[in-house]
Amino acid sequence: MAAAVVLVLIAMFVHSLVTNPRFEWGVVGSYFLSRRVLDGLEITILLTVVCMAIGIVLGVILAVMRLSANPLLSGASWVYIWFFRGTPVLVQLLVWYNVAALYPRVSLGVPFGPSFVHGNANSLITALTAAILGLGLNEGAYMAEIVRAGILSVEHGQVEAAQALGMTRALTMRRIILPQAMRVIIPPTGNETISMLKTSSLASVITVTELLYAVQLIYSVNFQTIPLLIVASLWYLIATSVLTVGQYYVERHFARGSARELPPTPLQRLRKNLLTFHSGLPTPRAEPPAEEPR
């Protein structure tokens, strides 16, 4: 019964997709690969990659600080996370975009001492850098909690074994703890990346011509609002799909040693099925060799 209802609803939806002329599929098609849309997509991807990179690096640093025995370090990390998680990222973007109003001049040099490089904040902080700062610094706070959860998931015996071998704290973290924490860190990080891909559309409010702002600029002139939003949505869907596949393989890589034998990837399964189909003979149950020891 429930299935029937769902089936009818799907049928109605598909029917409207095809028959409602206002979807303007022709317009969607003509803009899908247009220069301006692709340029916007490029900026979106750039923002996602750079901001996630900043977020991950910052997240690791903040997580390690948060778990430090030094109260100043863990306190500073706590305050950072509290602040950036506690204010809307849209507000943070707007603040960064207008930061020149707060600090008109930026300089690089000795703290409280002489400075070597000066700059005008207005020309230094472009819309794109404001977006990168806003999204990246905000992401760092979320990644910090994810990394911290990962670090805490590693059994304490691992730290002791590393210490007993004479490994320093930093070496233990880098060689023993973080690689194992990765298994816990990767899935939510994949989530964050997909989330970042879409959150980057907020940069449209500070005039960064990423995907959403690119199509907005187009439809503000030709008024083909819905078709262009469909163009943007399709690209977001494609990009998330690619990321999902990537996440699968990264997770697999860090699962080594956790399962006795890794299950075949969908691609390997497909290839095997095709082979079986062609030869008509069942292939021996030869599994792919475990990842090469590095």
Next chain:
Amino acid sequence: MSAPLDDPPVSGDSGTPMVLAESVYKNFGRLEVLRGINLKVARGEVMCIIGPSGGGKSTMLRCINHLEKIDGGRLWVDGELVGYRQHRGKLYELRDREVCAKRAEIGMVFQRFNLFPHMTALQNVIEAPIHVKGVPRAEASELASQLLERAGLKEKVHAYPNQLSGGQQQRVAIARALAMKPKLMLFDEPTSALDPELVGEVLDVMRDLARSGMTMVVVTHEMGFAREVGDTLVFMDQGLVVETGRPRDVLGNPHHERTRAFLSKVL
């Protein structure tokens, strides 16, 4: 730690005991785990420590490589104070890096193996020699292969820990500790987490090691091993060394009531 220091033993001297504990105290909060332990392990000696759980055996072992800080008394390994440096009669705590350098000379084997699960057996064994001692990879791999072969694991060098049985994992763990060429090996109930039929293969490796002249401190419940391999047997209970002697004497003719009561339960 304010009492004036006795002359500390000199490092490297063959007469210096490998481990010397003088009235070592350790508390966990209000719980007194060690209440004045005195121990002496000579070079090449195999000391087995037995006793009821909660008696402080493991804690004592962990103090020796400074995984736990002692709260009182003195503890030397190879003539050097554990975790402290002495300067003009005062003690200064060692920095992380210095503590690590000392730990690198002491091997430790844990009850729960604690192999690194994301590395193969070989990678587990070469990890510390390469990254702590800076041994070239080829050289480290060569030694690791020898050690794993000696532990009967030639076929398993590229296996991950969870593809190995408990006994195999523990043998990898022993090889991992030996790869650092330690001067002292600590065993914390190395066979307690193993299925009974796997205990023998681990004890065999340890017996071999003892025969090669390694100084060993072994916390164990394997009385047979203690009797056969041990030079000294120590019975610990309630944070104190109750009885020390040749294994045959302590096991066969215990002097103390508590030792007798414990042995009657486990033998």
